[in-house]
Amino acid sequence: MEWIIQKESEGLFLRDFLRNEQGFSRRILKSLIYDGGKILVNEKIVRLSYILKAGDIVAVEFAEELKGTYMQAEEIPIDIVYEDDSLVVINKQAGIATIPSHHHQGGTIANGVLWHYQKYNIPYTVHVVTRLDRDTSGLLLIAKHRYSHSLLSASQQQGKVKRKYYAIIEGTINPKQGIIDANIGRKEDSIIERMVREDGQRAITHYEMLKETSSYSLLAVQLETGRTHQIRVHFSHLGHPLVGDDLYCGKKDVIQRHALHCYSLTFEHPKTKEEMTLHAPLPEDMKKILSD
Secondary structure, three states, rough: OOOOOHHHOOOOHHHHHHHHHHHOOOOHHHHHHOOOEEEEEOOOOHHHHHHHHOOOEEEOOOOOOOOOOOOOOOOOOEEEEOOOOOEEEEEEEOOOOOOOOOOOOOOHHHHHHHHHHHHHHOOOOEEOOOOOOHHHHHHEEEOOHHHOOOOHHHHHHHHOEEEEEEEEEOOOOOOOOEEEEOEEEOOOOOOOOOOOOOOOOEEEEEEEEEEEOOOOEEEEEEEEOOOOOHHHHHHOOOOOOOOOOHOOOOOOOOOOOOOOOOOOEEEEEEOOEEEEEEEEEOOOHHHHHHHO
């Protein structure tokens, strides 16, 4: 990546331009200097104490990153919604984990992204910014390198990365639009399951009913907080579990996974600083529930 120095940045040390204006951390700058990366001005390697002039072209080249133990390229289909030098956004299918783990060492979105990188000689590993559960479909934000990952992660912590979901619940909900404010904590004697409990962490979910049938309701949902299984726990607590979510009392007679899909993703691009919003349509297995 590169920048052309404008008049207002003239006279700055290269270090200050990269840290204060472009958001490079000390750790990333060290990795560029000592781990095989390059920092160039006008195609020449320079020190961070270089004083910038208007018209200078600053370029950064990242070293090839080490990949995690289970991060192996596999020819797994991935639906790329958007891609550039900083990031890639995937429309994730249901029934596939986001990243490999001890229990699921292959067959993940991350393995498929690495195959894509390998195919097009992209020298990065996978930095997941917005993770989705195995059975949740929809938009997934992945940073291509440490720099964009650090900026997107910071943006996420500041609440600037926003996700909206389609959820299909059992029954009809009243009121049709509302806010669920109920603390969530781990269920006793369970590693996976969560529940609403007073001593849990605060969890706030906004919802709006979009369509209803005699048996089900399609909701647009937005999280104000990001607790584990938050949407699933909140609607089950209200007596309206997600269709297919047998972990939280939902029935699996019309769909074999919980009916949850991330349809909208908004974030500030780490390089251009422009706000981007991407969308993914309701998947066919969820459409079928509403048409039956």
